[in-house]
Amino acid sequence: MADIMFNFRIGKSTVSKIILECCNCLWNVLNKDVLFTPTEEGWKKLSKEFYDKWQMPNCVGALNGKHVVHQIEPGKKMYRKLLWNIGI
8 A cells, every 4th residue: 555655645544545436346347257156056067167177076166376475563472474375
């Protein structure tokens, strides 16, 4: 968020509002296309589609590697930055 603040020379509250509005718009437009109501048939269909594409049985998806820096809160036992490999 700090990068956006400095690159566009706008305040933190403005950036926060823009991000919230963008996330809400994305959710409202895409949630029905991307998410489904979990049912046994739905999971089986997803598993079959994943197997047909990647030949991995009994899987319903995979995580793409994205690096996210996570800083431990002050007062905790660890004070260093951790690099988590997560993805969406």
